[in-house]
Amino acid sequence: MTIKFVPNDPLAKNGPPVRNVRPRADRSAGLADFSYTGQAPEGVYNIGTPEFLYWQCREAALLSVEVWEGIDGKLAAWGPSSPKKLELLQNAGVELNAGYSQTGLEFYEFTTGSKTTFSGASTDVVAHEAGHAFLDVIRPDLWNTSFPETNAFHEAFGDCMAILAALSDKQTREELLKATPDLGKSNFVEAVMEDLADGTKREFGASFDGSAPRRALNDFKWQLPTTLPTSGKPSVLTSEVHSFGRLFSGCFYDAIRNIFLASSSRTPASLWKAAQVAGKLLVAGARQAPETVRFFQSVGRAMILADQSANAGANRDALRAAFTRHEIALGSAAMLAPRASLAGAAPKLGGAKRGGILTATTRDDLKRRIGAPPSSRMSVTRRSIGGEQVAEATNYRNVSLADLSRDLRDVVVVVAEPMLIGSSGKRAALLSSMPQESVTTDEVHTFVQTLLEKDSISFDRDDGAKPATRGIRSAGARRGATEAQPRRRLPTHTVRVRGDKKVLERIRFVC
Ligand SMILES: [Zn+2]
Known part of the structure; x- marks a missing residue:
């Protein structure tokens, strides 16, 4: 057939x-x-x-x-x-x-x-x-x-x-x-x-x-x-x-x-x-x-x-x-070369997978350098890039959206700021650029601005979580007069409560 x-x-x-x-x-x-x-x-x-x-x-x-x-x-x-x-x-x-x-x-x-x-x-x-x-x-x-x-x-x-x-x-x-x-x-x-x-x-x-x-x-x-x-x-x-x-x-x-x-x-x-x-x-x-x-x-x-x-x-x-x-420069030869020394001993990258990858001293030093409060969440994993093992420390920064829209005045986005850590001699060393709070904020605001402009944020939980109609329509079915006007765009994001915060989160990608 x-x-x-x-x-x-x-x-x-x-x-x-x-x-x-x-x-x-x-x-x-x-x-x-x-x-x-x-x-x-x-x-x-x-x-x-x-x-x-x-x-x-x-x-x-x-x-x-x-x-x-x-x-x-x-x-x-x-x-x-x-x-x-x-x-x-x-x-x-x-x-x-x-x-x-x-x-x-x-x-x-x-x-x-x-x-x-x-x-x-x-x-x-x-x-x-x-x-x-x-x-x-x-x-x-x-x-x-x-x-x-x-x-x-x-x-x-x-x-x-x-x-x-x-x-x-x-x-x-x-x-x-x-x-x-x-x-x-x-x-x-x-x-x-x-x-x-x-x-x-x-x-x-x-x-x-x-x-x-x-x-x-x-x-x-x-x-x-x-x-x-x-x-x-x-x-x-x-x-x-x-x-x-x-x-x-x-x-x-x-x-x-x-x-x-x-x-x-x-x-x-x-x-x-x-x-x-x-x-x-x-x-x-x-x-x-x-x-x-x-x-x-x-x-x-x-x-x-x-x-x-x-x-x-x-x-x-x-x-x-x-x-x-397209004017994207790829000077990759030195991509994983040490750029700055960090406090603390070299990360544990090979062999035993037990114990912390980074010392507490290195983690504290990273937070201090990027202006994150000592209590902020930081996860550390091992990552293999081009066959080389490095540590990746990710700081999670809350970026306020209050300046962008009244609807977002008490909403934040949680942004991952990763840094690659290797060693120089016996010391920990930074291999990537250092995230900057002002850059993170500018980039996030630009992104959320594009969402607002396209009406891509659903402020009603039920509205955004699912498509307008669930299930299968028969092909060629027309919109009835009583049916809601279709949105210009499917919402891609919504606001959810996470702990004591209201957070902007993705619900789908669209084409
Ligand atoms: Zn898409």
Whole structure:
């Protein structure tokens, strides 16, 4: 039996057409899996029907996992906050969006005039949301980050997964190389979510931020996010996370391109090889990079170190050129060199895993230097970066949001400020830059400002925790007159009480 499958996006320009395929098998027992709703018997259904949408979304989700496992090995479990089976909701209600909520991947439908957009019908969108889930597996600490660049990286990572999912398809690579043999021209692979962007443009107009497909082949140059506008039309780089994320997906696409152009042949097969090399480095970098405010650079440097230990640095020039094109400098040679001595003895990094990694003297010294009260929470773990063991001490700072909005006057965000510690001689030594309270505060305020501007914070607990409608809608169902107007955006954050504090926390990523 076969099903109908859209391999890229319903509006991918010059992409491979809709095809009939044998659907992928269910996941094996014991592995991370999906739970399905609204199943239909296997068959070739018309696009726009609920049966088509079920099979399309399932196929795209299983493809995404297959691509991930090709890079990182078998996926035994979803992130630590997720169940064994993520809900795959191919149609969770009326929104012009899609999301990842730690319990499921959520897709929606939205009608403007005569056109209904189904976000679950785009392999791009499904792979992007799955990308959020994969990153949550390897970096659960990034779920609640409040730095613009780290959040933008989460979005870029989703787009990178969409690009990898596209490139995993042989016909896609053939069509792509026919259109642009050196990958230097705009194309349907580096453009993601064309159909959803079209729906957004129809509903909100061409100057709305999501009204053009995001492009990884771009000329955006990195700039401090605190110096950018917090919103703007698609052609403008802003500090909004999807917009700013294009810088990193740009670096990733250019890395694939540079690795491909440096290979001995320019065939569809060597393109897939280049994409996998870049994908493995991306995942290694994402896994190992310390979460500094400059996270793009942090990941880029970790990718260079990963390439050094895995490939003897074979792709260093390709990576550097890719990041340099977007003005992200990767001077990684001295990344883990001591910068300043700290009080106390060298951290315990190897051998016995018992006892404190850092001495109390070193911890107190770190808190004093970054202006944290002696009582503030600091966690210490061992981390391996490019094959080297270091200690990572993370201070948790409460940043007040009172200045940003009346609704947030008694709300804080808890921000992780990590520092890498190694040794110089027998003394502890700082290997990374020192977090600064003013920088942390500025970055967090910029991020929260973008959330306020997009109306992304739900101030009503029930409102934000779940999508507007739970469960599966039949495709093509119209909004009734009594139904609430759909939000412009799905909320991504809410305010929760934690102990004696009110804290801003994430509830989902959206596309
Ligand atoms: Zn997203």
